[in-house]
């Protein structure tokens with residue numbers, strides 16, 4: 001027998017292949033097959049089964065280096081140095097959990113449950129693990145203060161609810177094949193996945209002749225791979241371009257008049273704004289060119305193509321809505337879809353939130369019940385005793401069911417640091433004394449990390465469930481080490497649009513002394529005097545119960561065996577098909593039953609910063625604001641292809657793929673004497689980071705991009721040498737609740753120059 005054959009035989013014996021998956025928060029949830037030998041994952045393979053394959057990306061395939069990273073937390077830690085200093089001693093689970101329970105009881109007795117801040121994060125997207133169990137535990141314990149607002153999509157969601165009354169505005173990805181023209185507006189699914197098979201459908205659409213135009217300040221991997229045309233646009237000015245497209249479409253009479261009359265409300269007010277009848281400024285392509293830096297002719301041509309080459313899909317990504325007045329862009333995009341009649345038909349698209357297959361919600365086939373609308377006088381019911389019966393926020397769309405919870409008991413996530421520092425005296429609903437943080441690297445990921453560090457230092461007690469000693473975990477009093485999805489069982493529903501579930505079978509035993517978030521809660525519950533049913537059940541029992549409520553999971557055991565359940569749809573999902581085909585029988589879920597171009601619910605807010613008809617607005621960190629004199633560059637903080645937010649940082653195989661650094665245009669670099677590969681500092685009044693210049697024409701002049709998620713690491717002078725984007729970002733939400741992570745003004749200098757100045 002040849003040597004090679006003997007080796008192959010030895011290699012295959014004792015090898016088990018476990019059907020499992022990856023469920024970080026990266027637009028995916030993918031099939032992984034773990035090859036396990038002697039209790040160790042030795043190889044990861046992805047979906048080799050039937051189409052559509054739910055294939056893992058580079059991050060999932062590199063997971064072994066995260067699973068077995070020498071930096072993984074292996075035992076509970078107790079702080080010994082000052083908060084945030086990062087000095088800890090190992091302690092037993094009993095000692096750690098006793099200390100957590102004692103502090104929870106102490107703070108509850110002294111200040112009430114309201115003083116307990118729960119910060120659940122996106123680290124795990126399974127149904128069972130991550131923040132689910134801690135949320136149940138804290139509710140049973142008497143409740144907690146939490147946040148509202150999701151950084152991903154709050155602007156898009158607000159626009160979706162205001163315009164359509166729902167977040168189910170998307171099509172399944174296979175429907176892209178029906179589009180003659182696809183506008184990828186601030187959308188980069190080559191990196192950010194947005195459902196695993198999105199790139200495949202885009203590639204197929206391109207192959208069979210769909211024209212693809214990418215509108216983004218960066219020449220993204222998506223623009224390079226799929227785009228026929230790249231239109232660079234000045235950040236935060238998308239609403240101006242969309243209004244100018246509407247100007248062309250309206251004045252050239254190529255809008256879909258029949259659709260407008262039948263399905264929309266408030267077109268006249270919008271037309272008057274576009275033509276300048278309300279403010280004397282017609283929103284012409286020339287007007288928009290000066291704002292957006294997109295040539296007027298390019299705007300006009302795109303408008304004509306979009307209105308006439310139907311069906312056309314305007315996929316309005318969330319990145320441009322992650323800005324200081326982000327909902328205006330998302331609203332304008334939805335209105336453009338409506339006035340061209342590209343809604344409710346295969347190959348069209350409605351913009352908005354863009355959920356297609358809503359497997360995340362129980363009973364996705366149920367119709368919405370308009371009777372569920374909130375009665376303002378009675379307040380909003382909640383299982384969480386702290387917020388039960390609180391009145392709705394006046395800036396919320398509280399009359400609509402679905403979307404963001406309107407309760408005034410919550411604090412906007414971008415204001416959490418401010419709320420900790422200022423409490424009730426600052427107008428917030430609680431004086432916060434402790435933070436319970438699970439699967440969240442909030443210090444790194446919420447805007448304004450320097451303020452965050454100050455806030456976390458001011459609390460009485462901080463507990464963090466983590467896998468790594470993140471910047472957030474460094475600020476804990478007790479760090480509880482958690483296992484990963486390779487070391488436990490879970491079910492992951494997909495992200496936005498694709499009809500499937502992943503069953504994550506446990507591949508290997510938990511590393512060292514780590515536990516799941518659920519196991520931790522099982523052990524904490526009796527210490528808090530709680531004996532809930534939920535914590536008596538096994539993981540398998542809970543997962544079975546979850547799935548019993550879902551009509552689309554007929555056979556739990558088959559799904560568990562296969563590691564994946566692919567649901568076959570008879571035809572692509574097309575949002576609003578019924579509403580368009582039979583509007584009398586199927587009204588839109590808005591208050592008027594129509595697509596609201598002019599939104600009555602917004603009008604009641606009576607706030608010029610959030611007009612009922614969408615407009616282009618400037619703001620204090622925009623390119624034309626006075627602050628731009630001092631900080632002339634606009635900062636973008638896109639999502640990175642080598643990480644999921646801050647998760648998967650420091651995985652060597654991924655770092656080989658792309659190195660972190662700031663994209664800066666050659667003109668901006670030259671003006672500052674900066675060469676490619678050189679150390680630079682980026683700063684504004686909130687903070688200063690050190691990173692590496694990537695001088696490239698892939699970003700437009702005047703704009704710098706630092707991918708979010710690099711690890712916040714302030715040095716002795718307060719300079720963040722880890723290069724975390726949120727050291728620089730603004731912590732003031734838009735009037736509709738959007739997170740302004742792509743609206744910060746900055747300046748850039750070479751690090752060598754700053755060093756010289758210091759001497």
Ligand SMILES: Nc1nc2c(c(=O)[nH]1)N[C@H]1C(S)=C(S)[C@@H](COP(=O)(O)OP(=O)(O)OC[C@H]3O[C@@H](n4cnc5c(=O)[nH]c(N)nc54)[C@H](O)[C@@H]3O)O[C@H]1N2
Nearest residue numbers: 026027152186192235236318319320638639640641644645
């Ligand atoms: N690899 C990877 N994938 C991920 C994630 C990750 O961290 N890593 N995160 C996941 C999560 S939770 C989310 S919410 C999504 C986020 O998905 P997105 O919001 O789509 O991701 P971003 O990269 O922030 O933004 C998309 C694009 O918008 C562009 N952009 C930013 N500002 C503007 C603007 O003002 N105008 C225009 N036209 N374009 C602009 C950026 O340059 C970027 O190319 O991604 C998911 N997928």
Ligand SMILES: Nc1nc2c(c(=O)[nH]1)N[C@H]1C(S)=C(S)[C@@H](COP(=O)(O)OP(=O)(O)OC[C@H]3O[C@@H](n4cnc5c(=O)[nH]c(N)nc54)[C@H](O)[C@@H]3O)O[C@H]1N2
Nearest residue numbers: 121122123124151152439441445465637645646647708741
């Ligand atoms: N500047 C800027 N900031 C942004 C964004 C942006 O575009 N720009 N995007 C924002 C968006 S869209 C999002 S969704 C947020 C995401 O922000 P976060 O929710 O904080 O996401 P991560 O940074 O991935 O941190 C998740 C943490 O959970 C840990 N973890 C993973 N699995 C588990 C588990 O099973 N249990 C426990 N206990 N921990 C686990 C990981 O180790 C990781 O440290 O970031 C936001 N921040």
Ligand code: SF4
Nearest residue numbers: 022028029030057060
């Ligand atoms: S990181 Fe996301 S896209 Fe990549 S394999 Fe994991 S779940 Fe899939």
Ligand SMILES: [Mo]
Nearest residue numbers: 122151152153
């Ligand atoms: Mo997100």
